[in-house]
Amino acid sequence: MPPRKAAKNAELREDSIQRLSQAAFQLIVMKGYHATTLQEIAEAVGMTKGAIFFYFTSKERLLLHLLDIAEDHIVNSLAAHLTSAEGTALDKIVAYFHFGSWHGIERPYELLCLIQISIEFRHRSDAIGKRIVAIYNRIYRVLEEIIEAGRMRGELPKDLPTREIASTVVATHDGMMLEYHRREIDGEKLVRVVRTVFLQGLGLKPRPKPIRRAR
Amino acid sequence: MPPRKAAKNAELREDSIQRLSQAAFQLIVMKGYHATTLQEIAEAVGMTKGAIFFYFTSKERLLLHLLDIAEDHIVNSLAAHLTSAEGTALDKIVAYFHFGSWHGIERPYELLCLIQISIEFRHRSDAIGKRIVAIYNRIYRVLEEIIEAGRMRGELPKDLPTREIASTVVATHDGMMLEYHRREIDGEKLVRVVRTVFLQGLGLKPRPKPIRRAR
Amino acid sequence: MPPRKAAKNAELREDSIQRLSQAAFQLIVMKGYHATTLQEIAEAVGMTKGAIFFYFTSKERLLLHLLDIAEDHIVNSLAAHLTSAEGTALDKIVAYFHFGSWHGIERPYELLCLIQISIEFRHRSDAIGKRIVAIYNRIYRVLEEIIEAGRMRGELPKDLPTREIASTVVATHDGMMLEYHRREIDGEKLVRVVRTVFLQGLGLKPRPKPIRRAR
Amino acid sequence: MPPRKAAKNAELREDSIQRLSQAAFQLIVMKGYHATTLQEIAEAVGMTKGAIFFYFTSKERLLLHLLDIAEDHIVNSLAAHLTSAEGTALDKIVAYFHFGSWHGIERPYELLCLIQISIEFRHRSDAIGKRIVAIYNRIYRVLEEIIEAGRMRGELPKDLPTREIASTVVATHDGMMLEYHRREIDGEKLVRVVRTVFLQGLGLKPRPKPIRRAR
DNA sequence: CATGAATGAGAGTTCATTCAT
DNA sequence: AATGAATGAACTCTCATTCAT
DSSP: OHHHHHHHHHHHHHHHHHHHHHHHHHHHHHHOTTTOOHHHHHHHTTOOHHHHHHHOSSHHHHHHHHHHHHIIIIIIHHHHHHTSSOSOHHHHHHHHHHHHHHHHHHSHHHHHHHHHHHHHTTTOOSHHHHHHHHHHHHHHHHHHHHHHHHHHTTOSOTTSOHHHHHHHHHHHHHHHHHHHHHTTOOHHHHHHHHHHHHHHOSSOSSOSSSOOOOO | OHHHHHHHHHHHHHHHHHHHHHHHHHHHHHHOTTTOOHHHHHHHTTOOHHHHHHHOSSHHHHHHHHHHHHIIIIIIHHHHHHTSSOSOHHHHHHHHHHHHHHHHHHSHHHHHHHHHHHHHTTTOOSHHHHHHHHHHHHHHHHHHHHHHHHHHTTOSOTTSOHHHHHHHHHHHHHHHHHHHHHTTOOHHHHHHHHHHHHHHOSSOOOOTTTTOOOO | OHHHHHHHHHHHHHHHHHHHHHHHHHHHHHHOTTTOOHHHHHHHTTOOHHHHHHHOSSHHHHHHHHHHHHIIIIIIHHHHHHTSSOSOHHHHHHHHHHHHHHHHHHSHHHHHHHHHHHHHTTTOOSHHHHHHHHHHHHHHHHHHHHHHHHHHTTOSOTTSOHHHHHHHHHHHHHHHHHHHHHTTOOHHHHHHHHHHHHHHOSSOOOOSGGGSOOO | OHHHHHHHHHHHHHHHHHHHHHHHHHHHHHHOTTTOOHHHHHHHTTOOHHHHHHHOSSHHHHHHHHHHHHIIIIIIHHHHHHTSSOSOHHHHHHHHHHHHHHHHHHSHHHHHHHHHHHHHTTTOOSHHHHHHHHHHHHHHHHHHHHHHHHHHTTOSOTTSOHHHHHHHHHHHHHHHHHHHHHTTOOHHHHHHHHHHHHHHOSSOOOOSSSOOOOO
């Protein structure tokens, strides 16, 4: 039964890659890429270091594989969700937070891994640096399109620049995810606060008078 | 003049420590703590690796020293600014963003170093992990006091929990700082967007006028 | 028909061994034994690493097998050629160069493999070291017998020691083969030069040419 | 006394580099480059692996350093010896053998290292492959110039091509050196045989006059 | 027969750290 | 006060080898 055998092997292979990837996601999110050793990853799935090199040719390639997965799972479905026709820009931005937080809770590691790597490789121009930048650029693009469209329809304040709004959304989102992992925090509450803030600001609204100048 | 000489030596010592610290701040912010080698730090100030051990007993102690500096410069003055009697909670939160961004632009490295370390050592319980948690806890405490006080005075929505508001503020602030460093972004614009969002939300509110119905 | 099947299997087995050996010869000659991996050898014949262990119990045994082949093909036929009764010692030495060069051109890998291994394992006393020494000793013995016989018949200068003449022949021959592979060189020209040198030296002698008959 | 100290350190450095290089020369000649580990080299001089990286940034760089030394000591002085005005081409070729054998006996490792590396890296185009080819090309060039000049003066047979004569000289020389190391052989006798062969061939010629003294 | 998964010993390399000077 | 030499532990990576299928 060669087909069965082949199938079994393929399964095994997929399973091993899967387990190694999951372990790597977790460890990288917990300790960072540089502080995570292949030894730890291997041990986490009950293999030896050498096994990693059977599936990935280097530590860097393993990480690139994780980025592929994360991009696929997160950015792709994000784009799919947010580029649909319906909904206002604000709806979509809120959806972005919800989406992220959903991932952050159900599948936290892929999302956090992207954030972690974007921080660790912020200023590097090697393969990983380029890859993570490309991934983030996709996110920025999706958001900026939403914002532009919203602005056209008058759903957003005209005096706030697109690029900086997108950055604010990403910054808040990533910061929120990190914060969620930094403290033991009620994720749902956190999202609710962020959503509220983004929708209404923190100000008590029926505002008595126009301009309260800060500072 | 042994005293004079001693004085001179002390000065020299301070100067060396100062220069090493600055270099370390920059490199850690750019590359992360784990990816920064003592070699690089030493070279950046024209010394050799060995010299660092004359001033700091280990790489870890060097980092702890940086954390001391950063706490002193940032958290202390932050607390001083924000615990003053005047101003509403919102004013102070806005000031928090401004304060951070000011530091982020004038003396970016100390602030970013705190953020970087809080991410790299998020889940560690060694000396550094404990230290960075302690520093962040001070920040949370300051913010939560402000928020509580504001809530008492009715300046903040009652349905948003203090802890999560503080987390949102910190998350947004840290995310914003990282974002500022991740992209080439106009820092002032970014702050303005964040401030606006926090104050008013992104929603187009029934601004005072529109309501005026025709006729 | 189990016998037929068995026969077929045996054939297949021989064929696989044959192909692996050829690939190994080539790769070892090109890169050296240590720098050649079983992976490469397997790939060169479209197998996997593991398959090699079905035919050879170790990399070392594979090499020993190659040495067997090379000894069989080269040293045996060399001995057969050179120990025949006819011809002077000089004829036979020339034949040695020709023989070598013939192998070197038609079947270069076996011969070069011997040379390569004799260099890589010169100073080792493991199985391979002993084997290659034994093979070379056979060659020396054949040559020394020829030389001794020639000396008896007065065909060779008396003042040159047998052992060193044999070494010179081997040295020149091996050096020539390596050189032939090191540069892009016209093999036939090279052999001609070597033969001429060995027969007449490089000195311009009042050559016996006199044969030119008068008139 | 900073100068003394500096001097001492410089001495120490030179000494360590020297010792490491010598050990590396020997081991590479005995076992080949690939089969020699940095561990062994370090142990041979009573250091640890790490020390090697203090002086050389990689195993490859260490080898390149050895090649520099060897080129300097051998090829340079070879060129100096052989490009002098006096002497016939034959004298110089004989001198080449003598020179080589002198090096081979007094400082055998540098010369043998060149030969060894030329064999191990014959077919590679990395930094080492290029380096060793460049070194050999210098040798060929020197020899070919000598041969050409000799041919002009009628000192060499006209029917033998320059390139192949040079190759024969190099091949014989290298082969001789390897042979010298392969067997326990009387080096002087070996050189004498080679010299005689090159001058007169192995044929018993009606020697015109007894002694044409080489050198 | 042959594969592909996995191992484990050991290689080259990095880097914080020590220490004599 | 500072250097440069050297260490040693830990890392990434390689490769011959084993084995279930």
